[in-house]
Amino acid sequence: MTSNKYAVILVYSTSHALRAEKVLLEAGIPCKLIPVPRHLSSDCGVCVRIERADQEPALQALEAARVVMERVHEI
Amino acid sequence: MIYFDNTATSWPKPPGVVEAMVHFMNEVGANPGRSGHRLSVEAGRTVYDAREVMAELFNAPDPLRVVFCLNATEALNLALQGLLRPGDHVITSSMEHNSVMRPLRALERRGVEVTVVRCLTEGFLDPVDIEAAIKRSTKMIVLNHASNVVGTILPIAEAGEIAHRHGLLLLVDAAQTAGAYPIDVEADKIDLLAFTGHKSLYGPMGTGGLYIGERVNLKEFEPLKRGGTGSRSELEKQPDFLPDMCESGTPNAVGLAGLAAGVRWVLERGVEAIRAHEVELAQRLIDGLRDIPGVTVYGGLDATRQTATVSFNIAGMEPSEVGLRLDEEYGILCRVGLHCAPAAHKTIGTFPIGTVRFGLGVFNTLEEVDAAVAAVGQLAQEVW
Numbered sequence: 500m501t502s503n504k505y506a507v508i509l510v511y512s513t514s515h516a517l518r519a520e521k522v523l524l525e526a527g528i529p530c531k532l533i534p535v536p537r538h539l540s541s542d543c544g545v546c547v548r549i550e551r552a553d554q555e556p557a558l559q560a561l562e563a564a565r566v567v568m569e570r571v572h573e574i
Numbered sequence: 575m576i577y578f579d580n581t582a583t584s585w586p587k588p589p590g591v592v593e594a595m596v597h598f599m600n601e602v603g604a605n606p607g608r609s610g611h612r613l614s615v616e617a618g619r620t621v622y623d624a625r626e627v628m629a630e631l632f633n634a635p636d637p638l639r640v641v642f643c644l645n646a647t648e649a650l651n652l653a654l655q656g657l658l659r660p661g662d663h664v665i666t667s668s669m670e671h672n673s674v675m676r677p678l679r680a681l682e683r684r685g686v687e688v689t690v691v692r693c694l695t696e697g698f699l700d701p702v703d704i705e706a707a708i709k710r711s712t713k714m715i716v717l718n719h720a721s722n723v724v725g726t727i728l729p730i731a732e733a734g735e736i737a738h739r740h741g742l743l744l745l746v747d748a749a750q751t752a753g754a755y756p757i758d759v760e761a762d763k764i765d766l767l768a769f770t771g772h773k774s775l776y777g778p779m780g781t782g783g784l785y786i787g788e789r790v791n792l793k794e795f796e797p798l799k800r801g802g803t804g805s806r807s808e809l810e811k812q813p814d815f816l817p818d819m820c821e822s823g824t825p826n827a828v829g830l831a832g833l834a835a836g837v838r839w840v841l842e843r844g845v846e847a848i849r850a851h852e853v854e855l856a857q858r859l860i861d862g863l864r865d866i867p868g869v870t871v872y873g874g875l876d877a878t879r880q881t882a883t884v885s886f887n888i889a890g891m892e893p894s895e896v897g898l899r900l901d902e903e904y905g906i907l908c909r910v911g912l913h914c915a916p917a918a919h920k921t922i923g924t925f926p927i928g929t930v931r932f933g934l935g936v937f938n939t940l941e942e943v944d945a946a947v948a949a950v951g952q953l954a955q956e957v958w
Contacts, residue, residue, distance in 0.1 A: 512805035512818045513607030513615075514638050517622035534610030544804050545610045545618070565636070567815070 581933025660685030734763025777833030
């Protein structure tokens with residue numbers, strides 16, 4: 500199902516994911532909230548999926564908005 | 575019917591509030607932040623949007639530091655029980671509601687030292703008296719922003735200045751002011767702000783929350799409740815980050831949908847514009863009531879220094895009788911008695927009888943104020 504064109508940003512909670520989504524959309528970076536893939540975490544929440552090509556500007560935007568991130572995975 | 579009980583709960587609600595709740599129940603309805611499917615994410619977005627509008631209203635830099643509770647009482651309990659430990663000293667005022675006094679008295683039995691700074695008979699507080707009460711063990715100053723009995727505004731910004739100068743936390747009970755009076759947690763140096771949704775934020779009952787500023791040490795913060803948060807599910811230990819650490823269990827998402835709509839309405843209308851209308855109403859009411867022989871109006875009698883909550887008594891008539899007759903004979907709905915604030919009534923000299931309280935809101939009109947003044951005049955004429 501997943502191709503290798505995406506990266507996911509893992510955050511601490513759904514609230515953080517929604518905040519990240521807002522920041523990314525405001526920065527014009529497409530993203531989607533998806534359930535955290537099981538092989539990445541046993542968590543039951545959501546994470547932020549972005550295009551792998553957008554990874555750098557996405558992380559810059561999130562850091563500028565002081566959104567706390569857990570880690571980033573390419574999927 | 576004239577609804578003058580907005581100090582307890584605002585009614586009616588602005589357009590959009592009920593609609594937002596119906597929309598949530600019919601179209602969203604799922605568990606926020608738990609499951610990851612589209613409806614769950616949408617429900618989570620509803621709750622997150624509510625956080626954002628609260629942060630905007632209070633000029634809070636980080637919406638994730640807004641945690642939702644049932645009401646201001648729960649938020650105050652969270653802040654007080656969460657941060658005060660035996661040996662700590664806390665300063666409060668003699669105008670507080672029992673939502674502050676009762677948790678403090680319970681903490682006092684567990685070894686927290688409480689100083690209640692006496693306010694003036696009008697309900698005002700001199701910030702100098704706060705500073706004079708500070709000692710080495712003082713950890714926090716907790717004040718209501720405005721009295722629920724006489725509406726007097728307490729000097730929050732001055733208290734924030736003092737708190738920061740002495741390295742203390744300032745907890746503000748904004749139950750009476752959030753949405754009705756400007757609040758800026760940054761400018762006023764408010765570390766913790768407790769609010770309720772069902773008064774001047776025009777949301778439903780069962781919504782409220784606590785803004786937790788960055789000076790609050792989360793490592794020392796004990797949540798009231800622990801449980802499922804939808805995050806860190808692999809751990810049996812409570813998460814240590816906001817908002818999850820303070821928000822266990824499925825939240826009142828439908829209520830928060832309504833709260834967000836209410837706050838958006840407040841933001842669109844503008845707190846300053848709402849305030850101007852309420853000042854006009856309150857001054858007209860104060861002046862009208864003061865002109866009636868036998869009527870005593872409590873507080874500062876200056877609407878610019880209080881909220882649109884006005885307490886009065888008719889000499890020779892019990893508040894309960896006044897309230898009943900206003901309801902039955904004039905269709906005026908108000909609240910009489912002690913208003914869950916015995917300390918405030920002791921301060922203004924109306925304990926234990928209490929007062930008749932008119933709580934005006936944004937939807938009240940000058941015509942309603944005039945009708946109420948006329949009704950009180952007729953009742954007073956019977957005994958005077």
